[in-house]
Amino acid sequence: MRIFVLGYVLLFWAAHNAQAVKVACIGDSITEGANIANPQNNSYPAQLASLLRKLDDTRDWETQNFGVGGTTLLQKGDKPYIKQPAYQQALAWQPDMVVIMLGTNDSKPQNWIYGTEFVSDYCALIDSFAGLSSHPRIWICKPVPAFKDSFGITNNVIRFEIIPLIDEIARQKHVEVIDLYTPLLGADALFPDGIHPNTAGAGRMVQVIAPILPGxxxxxxxxxxxxxxxxxxxxxxxxxxxxxxxxxxxxxxxxxxxxxxxxxxxxxxxxxxxxxxxQFVAYWKLDETEGNIASDSIGGVQGLVHGGARWQPAVGHKDGALALDGLDGFFETGFILDPADGPFTVLIWVKGGRPGQVLMSQALGQIWLGIDNVTGGLRTNLLEGRRNATALISYTSITADDQWHFIRLAWDGSRRHLCLDDIEVAVDLYPINNLLSSRTGFYFGAGPVLKASSFWAGYIDDIRIYKRAVLPRF
Incomplete structure (x- = not known):
């Protein structure tokens, strides 16, 4: 019972405390973006903001780059980070999250002579952020490899002395560690001078960091x-x-x-x-009662109703629905997503339909969802970018009754999934690399070239599209 009560308190708190999430990126020239063209857009903190917004669009992610070239974690180093204006600026910003990546310049001989103070100095830096009124979550990073011993930076010191100390600091201060050393091994081509990443190298760092921050x-x-x-x-x-x-x-x-x-x-x-x-990008409730516009209540991409399509306010799975006559009725939308861009999901309630008819396609492109001529089950003709994959076909018929059915098409980045009434009825046996690109609008209830036999005869309702894989778990 206490868990339920506490849960409801937390629910109330969550509903009233949604706001922007501020991420402070603390570090040296690797964070700052040295040797990267246009670091304002291409440094790792800048790329981090972009990827976080894609991974979690429910929050307003904001990153700030507080990196300063040549700085050390050590307070007796030749350029201590805590003595730079950026440090005070980071504290004043009151971040919600702090990502610290220091230690590379500490490996220089003139700095590492004070290595016995590395743990205490790092703990002091963590404490300064932990004491802020914003109460930020803090991550400390294992530095990226030094692929060349340049500028006095020594990879053996980073690997065998500094990284073990970072693990010890994390245990002492109960903060989380992000390992940027191991995932970047072998990525020397992305570090032209052996120390600093190029734009692609910063992007590789972001691919490690970004999935961790949402928690x-x-x-x-x-x-x-x-x-x-x-x-x-x-x-x-x-x-x-x-x-x-x-x-x-x-x-x-x-x-x-x-x-x-x-x-x-x-x-x-x-x-x-x-x-x-x-990552909910489009939602057509199809509850209209008149006119030729199907309103998108999420993304603002309105649908245009054509031909023998008629609004049916009282017969939908939920409220109204759109009835399609199987002759020339369908509705179309503008461009929403490219199947080659990454995972997605389409959810549609349907009633009716016949073998060979198309539920969803992209204009002059591919058939996303239809009914197979032979099996009477769902099929998708979304193909691999290199056209090696064949259509995915279900052998579970959806045309044998006159009931509403919940259809799901999902692409998780390696496999296509077809689900009928939350039961997976078809999935790729082997991973495929990517899907063929198409950047046109959607047709619902018709094939990509509006072939007469492709028009859907039945009802469609409550169409939702996500830029992530939404799969039934039970």
Whole structure:
């Protein structure tokens, strides 16, 4: 009972405290963006903001680059970070999150003679941020490799002396570590001078850092309906086990691997996304009663209704629906997403349809969803970019009754998934690299060239599109 009560308190807090998330990037010239053209846009802090917004569009992510070239963590080093104006500026900014990457310049001989003070100096830096009224979460980074012993920087000192001390500091101060050393091994081509990353190298660093900051392994949409709400809350509480032996599905924090427990930390992670629908880009409710416009209540990409399509205010799965006559009725939209750009999901309620008819396509492009002529089941003709993959076909018919069915097409970045009424009916057996690009608008209820036999005969309702893979978990 106490868990339920505390949960409701946290729910109330989450609903009233959504705001921008400020991330302070503390570091040396690697953070600053030395040797990167246009560091304002291409340094790792700048690229981090862009990727965070893509990974989690429910919050307004803001990063600030407080990197200063040549600086050391050591207070007796030749250019201590804490003596730079950027340090005071970072404190005054009152960040919500702090990512610290220092230690590379400390490996220089003239600095490492004070190496016995590295732990105490790092702890003091952490304490200065931990004491802020914004109470930021703090990560300390293992530095990237030094591929050449340049500028006095010595990779052996970084690898065998500084990195073990960073692990010790994390244990002492109970902060989290981001390992940038191991993932960047072998990436010397992205560090032209052996020390500083180019734009692509900074991007590789961001690919390591960004998934960790939101704090969850994956979006806590436990039932896969695209929303984080009371259903997900109840499911997490039902599996609450602070003593261990968890169902790993609900062990969502900390990123990237969880901690083997389902406790208040997981509840807090879920509440970051409370009553939100991450990367939700389009939603046509199809509840109109007149006119030829289908309103998008999320992304503002309106649909235009054509031909023998008629509004049916009282017969939808939920409220109204759009009836399509199988002759020339369909509705089209402007461009929303390119299947080659990454994971996505389409959710549609349908009733009716016949073999060979198309539920969704891209104009002059590919068939996203239709009914197979032979099996009567769902099929997608979205192909691999190199056209090596064939159509994905289900053998579960959806045309044998006159009931509403919930259709789901998802691409998780390596496999296509087809689901009927939240049961997966087809999935690629082997990973495929990417999907063929197409940047045109959608046709709902017709094929890509409006072939007469492709028009859908039946009803469609409540269409949602996400730029992430939303898959049923049960």
């Amino acid at each position: 969850v392994k994956y979006m806590p949409d436990f039932n896969g309906d695209g929303f984080i709400n009371f259903i997900d809350y109840a499911m997490l509480i039902r599996h609450y086990d602070a003593n261990g032996s968890p169902d790993n599905l609900f062990d969502v924090t900390p990123a990237p691997n969880g901690d083997g427990r389902i406790d208040l930390r997981d509840l807090a992670g879920m509440l970051q996304y409370w009553l939100k629908s991450p």
